[in-house]
Amino acid sequence: MKFIKGNPFTALMPAGLDRRRLASGAALQNATDFAVGRDVRKIVWLPILLLAVPVMAIAWGGARWPFELAYHFVAHLAALSAVLAGLYLALRRYLAAATTLLFLVTYAGTLAATGGLSWGRAGAGPAIAAEPGFDLVSFNLLADQEDPGTMLAWLSGAPADVLVLVESSEAWRRGFETLRPVYPYQALGLPLDRPAQTEDPELTRMSGVAILSRLPLRAARAVYPAGRVKPALAAEIKVGETWTTVVAVHTTKPLTRQGLATRDRYLDGLAQALKPVQGPLVVAGDFNATRYTPRFQNFTSALELDAPPGPPATYPARAQNLGLAIDHVLVRGAAVTHLDAVPPRGSDHRGLLARIAIPAGPRLARIP
Numbered sequence: 001m002k003f004i005k006g007n008p009f010t011a012l013m014p015a016g017l018d019r020r021r022l023a024s025g026a027a028l029q030n031a032t033d034f035a036v037g038r039d040v041r042k043i044v045w046l047p048i049l050l051l052a053v054p055v056m057a058i059a060w061g062g063a064r065w066p067f068e069l070a071y072h073f074v075a076h077l078a079a080l081s082a083v084l085a086g087l088y089l090a091l092r093r094y095l096a097a098a099t100t101l102l103f104l105v106t107y108a109g110t111l112a113a114t115g116g117l118s119w120g121r122a123g124a125g126p127a128i129a130a131e132p133g134f135d136l137v138s139f140n141l142l143a144d145q146e147d148p149g150t151m152l153a154w155l156s157g158a159p160a161d162v163l164v165l166v167e168s169s170e171a172w173r174r175g176f177e178t179l180r181p182v183y184p185y186q187a188l189g190l191p192l193d194r195p196a197q198t199e200d201p202e203l204t205r206m207s208g209v210a211i212l213s214r215l216p217l218r219a220a221r222a223v224y225p226a227g228r229v230k231p232a233l234a235a236e237i238k239v240g241e242t243w244t245t246v247v248a249v250h251t252t253k254p255l256t257r258q259g260l261a262t263r264d265r266y267l268d269g270l271a272q273a274l275k276p277v278q279g280p281l282v283v284a285g286d287f288n289a290t291r292y293t294p295r296f297q298n299f300t301s302a303l304e305l306d307a308p309p310g311p312p313a314t315y316p317a318r319a320q321n322l323g324l325a326i327d328h329v330l331v332r333g334a335a336v337t338h339l340d341a342v343p344p345r346g347s348d349h350r351g352l353l354a355r356i357a358i359p360a361g362p363r364l365a366r367i368p
Contacts, residue, residue, distance in 0.1 A: 044096050047084055051077065051103045058110070063294040065260040071110075071293040072324055078107035114292045115309050131357045132240030134215060135160035137342070138284040138329055139351035140250070140315075143169040143206040151345045158182050159342070160353060161214050162237060164284040166250035168208035176210060183212035187220030189233030189248065209233045209248040209285065218243070225269025226252075226262050232270050232285075234277075239358045244334070245277050249285030263288055264295045271302040280333040280358050281305070286349065288326050305330040312341035314350045329354040 054070035054077055061067020070077075081104035088097035137160040141151060152175045155163065163183065165172070176186055189209040207230050211220065220235035233248040251267060254260035267287070274281065283305060289296040291307055300307055307330050313323035329336055329352055338355040345351075 044088070044091075044093055047080075048096060048099050048103075051081060051084070051100065055103055055106055058106070063264075065254065065257045068254060068260060068293060068295075072290045072326070074107050074110045074114075074290070074292040076322075078104060078111055081107060110292055114297060115307055131359055132242065133337070133355060133357040134162055134237075134239050134244075136162045136164065136246070136282065136284060136329065136354045136356055137351055138164040138327055138354070139166070139342075140286045140327065140347060140349040141165055141167050141169075141172055142347040142349070143167040143172070145346045147346055148172065148175055151347070152178060154345055155179055155212075156182055158214065162246060163210070163212040164246065164248045165210045165212065166208075166248060166285050167206045168210040169206060170208075173208065173210070176212060179212060183214055185213040185215070185217035185237075187211045187217060187233060187235045189222035189231035191231060192224065192228035207231065207250065209250050211235050211237075211246055211248050213237055213246075215239060223270060223273045225273060226266035230262070230266055232266075232273075234274070239280075240360060242280060242358050242360070244280040244282060244358055245274075247274065247281070247283045247285075249283060249287060251286070251288045253288050267295050267299045271299050274303055280331070282329065282331050282334060282356060284327075284329045284352070284354070286327050290325055291328070300330060303330075303332060305332050306336070308336045308339045308354075311339060312350065312352065314341060314352065315348065317344035317348055317350045320350075323350075327352055329356075331356060334358050 054073065057067035057070040058074075061070070081100050085097050085100040085104060088094070088100060139151075141148075145151065148171065156179055165176075168176070168188065173188065176183075180186070187210065191207045209231060211217070211233055213235075216238040218236050218238075220233065222231040222233050224231050230250065230252060232250075235246055236243045237246050238244075247270075249270070251263040252259045254263050267289075274283070281303070283303070287296060291297075291311070299305070307328060311325045311328060313319065313321050313325045314327040315324050317323070327349060329339060335357045336354050337357050338353075340353050342351040342353050
């Protein structure tokens with residue numbers, strides 16, 4: 001045996017080895033190394049290409065369908081960009097890291113403009129000492145829930161002073177009657193059309209909304225901002241000496257072009273209907289929109305509503321804190337001093353439990 005200079009992958013070779021075979025092996029090894037390197041480069045840039053799609057959707061698509069859907073995942077995309085940037089830096093892939101950081105800046109800008117991350121638990125809001133207040137639970141019940149008994153048993157324990165309940169199907173409304181001893185004040189907002197009268201019976205069946213209260217309730221009325229099927233429900237609730245307007249909201253899902261148009265028309269119409277309301281205003285329910293979406297921003301701006309920073313994710317319930325924060329509790333002339341998610345209890349949404357403080361004063365709610 002003797003050493004043969006040349007290919008580092010075959011440093012030890014028998015002395016009689018054919019040099020042509022050696023050269024052929026080295027060429028094959030070099031070609032393999034090139035192919036592997038090319039595959040690695042593809043793998044490195046693939047996540048960046050995927051991240052570029054929602055960036056372009058937000059930049060060029062705006063609020064149009066389907067580009068608007070990208071806004072719902074801004075927090076997730078920002079977190080993914082940060083993780084990938086750190087990974088690329090660790091691997092010394094500096095160009096890839098720089099590109100990913102540009103995406104992170106884009107997503108972070110959207111987060112900063114709309115109130116920050118929406119994962120986890122919202123911290124306590126501004127404290128208002130010695131002010132009257134009330135607890136509110138907002139829940140999408142899930143019209144087709146197989147075992148409503150679990151939810152009704154929890155609600156019978158009076159988890160809050162006021163309940164905002166959406167997807168209140170006929171079966172749920174029968175269950176509400178069992179809660180009368182605990183929640184004697186009840187108001188319902190129902191579709192004007194029955195399921196058999198509409199093109200989408202399933203949508204109609206799931207469109208009921210309800211407000212149940214332990215506190216005195218008056219002047220309840222349904223509002224139909226996007227047609228006869230999807231109502232909102234407004235009612236005045238007496239908190240201390242102040243009548244506060246509470247509104248239950250349930251918009252359509254923006255998963256189709258028509259669904260997005262109906263949701264946007266609902267929010268625009270509801271904003272117009274609520275502008276004349278005087279006194280404290282609380283708007284809660286399933287908006288089918290995260291706080292990052294343009295239409296949600298338009299809605300809160302039009303009514304000068306405050307959205308608590310970092311609301312908990314609510315949908316899908318099984319995703320826990322990694323889901324989407326599409327359920328909200330918004331206020332004007334009041335303060336959300338605490339906001340937390342509650343377990344789904346059979347629903348596909350987690351609920352929200354909010355503590356709301358109402359500044360004392362002579363202002364009275366007035367629903368036009």
